[in-house]
Amino acid sequence: MKKITMLSVLIPLAACAFAGPQVTIYNDGFATVKEERTLTLQSLPSEVRITDMSRQLEPDSVMLRELAAEPFGVKILEQSFINDPLTEGLLLYQLEGKEVRFEEKRKDGTIKEHVGKVIRSGYVPGGGSEQPIIEEEGAVRFSLPGQPVFEGIDPNAFLKPSLVWQLASQRGGECPVEISYVTADLSWEATYNLVAPAEGSDAFDVSGWISLNNQTGKDFQDAEVKLIAGDVQKVQAYNVRRAGGRRVMYAMAPDEEAMPEERAFDEFHLYTLPRPVRLRNNELKQVEFLRAAGVKGVRYYVYNPLIGFRYYGGRNEDPDYGLTDSKKVGVRIEISNSDTNGLGVPLPKGRMRLYRTDVDGRREFTGESQIDHLPKNELLKLDMGSAFDLVGERKRTDFSVDSTAKRITESFEIKLRNRKETPVEIRVVEPLYRGAKWRIPVSSMEFTQVDAQTIEFRAPVPPDGETVLTYTVHYRW
Structure with missing residues (x-):
């Protein structure tokens, strides 16, 4: 209709x-x-x-x-x-078959009046448009002759x-x-800021913000x-028709006595x-909901070049499987979400940004991570990118398949280099992806079994030095 x-x-x-x-x-x-x-x-x-x-x-x-x-x-x-x-388009649509007055504004500033019959307005209900058709003095044109002028609104x-x-x-x-x-189109998300002091400490000041986004048109x-x-x-x-427009940033002033319950x-x-708020259309409003100081975290480094490689069942004899030239060493931070660590509250999923305080007292952005919903007394694990001064290299030194003995043998050499002025420990994660039954007969370093198909080494690396890790794995079927 x-x-x-x-x-x-x-x-x-x-x-x-x-x-x-x-x-x-x-x-x-x-x-x-x-x-x-x-x-x-x-x-x-x-x-x-x-x-x-x-x-x-x-x-x-x-x-x-x-x-x-x-x-x-x-x-x-x-x-x-x-x-x-x-809207103007809808009103023209409702007047199809009738005459409408148009005003054409010329370059010299004068206005010429047109009266034409609206054959087709160009308006499509529900969104979209098509070429309008206007009949004026027996001639048909496929455009509006000017700005439509209406005599009134119903x-x-x-x-x-x-x-x-x-x-x-x-x-x-x-x-x-x-x-x-x-x-x-009315949503919210949590964002967090972790601020660490100058190098040498991972005790964070934590703040959390709720961002309300209203795109409902109301x-x-x-x-x-x-x-x-x-x-x-x-x-x-x-x-669903989406409302458009530019979002306006607005932050409610923090109030020590009125945090969200x-x-x-x-x-x-x-x-x-804690108080009524006005949610304007096309507005992004922010409210602080969390504030804690002195929250302790543990920073560690992970060399896991085989992300995406895993055991898929059966037996994998592909000699090229598991080869990689990735040298990135990841930075991880773990924080206990407990009362004893200054938190102990449910943390809604959202983005967590990390800042480090420089020697001049200014805070510099050093990374961010997305977290899922985290209950209290659980461990918060953050992936904060890669370390600039740490390098890992993984090289396979032996690979053989003995069908008679029903055994696959594979050996690796992993080099870890530290260009920092302080010693570090790098956790090396190795998935065992060729078979369900495996054994490590030779290893230059102790390891722990993370799950049925993954082991982890914890390798100390001296300042401006290198640690070499080697191991051999046997698979049987």
């Missing part, structure tokens, strides 16, 4: 005298919204329009709950979600996304209700905001912001 025909009984939604909406945001990009409104009802079935809804509202999630002490017996007989507010035009209900009630009057729904004024941390199962919707909720964790 090009134009919605309004029924003879149209009851506008009265202004709401309640507090702001309640918004619960999930870190998977959606939210539930609960708004209190007042409906002016009649005893006869009537049509009610609820304006200023989210553009990304899921219509089949809408629920209506009466708040009056004496129930009105309200029932929704029919619901429509109008997500195509009035008072029943939809200026914002709206719900239109056909309601039945047992009696008339002012009925307070709560409208709840699910909307996409402002939420004085909203009571809750945040759900966890992996909530939700069927993904398709073909955290508590367990079902199988998740829930954070409640």
Whole structure:
């Protein structure tokens, strides 16, 4: 339909005298919204329009709950979600087949008036466009002759996304209700900053921020905001129209006495912001939720050149499998998320940035890592990139397959170089990928078995020196 025909009984939604909406945001990009409104009802079935809804509202999630002490017996007989507010293109579309006045602004500043019949507006409902067709004085042109000028707007035009209900009630009057729904494009994520002092210590000052991102096409004024941390199962919707626009950065000032409150909720964790906030459309708002000082971490180095190589079952006799020239030595940091270490709180998934304080007192960015949801009393493991002054080299020195003895023999030499002025320990991770049954008959260094197909060496490397590690593995079948 090009134009919605309004029924003879149209009851506008009265202004709401309640507090702001309640918004619960999930870190998977959606939210539930609960708004209190007042409906002016009649005893006869009537049509009610609820304006200023989210553009990304899921219509089949809408629920209506009466708040009056004496129930009105309200029932929704029919619901429509109008997500195509009035625009110049839509108004031209509604006027197809009629004459419209256009104003052409010329280069000399004068304006020439055109009156043409709109054969095709160029507007496509639901998004998109096509070439317009205008007939003027018997001639047809495939463009607009100027800026369209309209004589007025239908008072029943939809200026914002709206719900239109056909309601039945047992009696008339002012009925307070709560409208709840699910909307996409309202999300939150956690970001963390770890600040370490000058070289020689890995005791961190930790701060955590909640970033709220509203792309729903709607402002939420004085909203009571809750945040759900966890992996909530939700069927993904398709073909959802996304709101565009530039995001505005805004950070709430930290307040020592008003940090978000955290508590367990079902199988998740829930954070409640301490004060109502205004969530503007196309805005990224940040709220501090975590602050801790003197959190101890352990820094270590890992040489794992065979990431992506593993045992896939059966027997692997490919002589080229497992050869690599990777020399990068990774930097890892482990932090105990415990009360005794100054933390002991659930950490929602997000990005964690590391800063090191320079000798001049300025903080310099040294890396970042993405973390998953981490319960309290678990170990936080951060991958912080590669060490500049550490180098590893892995070379295979022997490979043979003895089908009679049912044995594969493989030997390696691993060189670890340290160009720092201090000694380091490098953990060397070696996957055993050729068979399920293996044995290490010869090794220049002790190792530990990490799992059924992985071993790890911990090699000390002196300052500006080199350590050479060798081992042989036998596979049998």
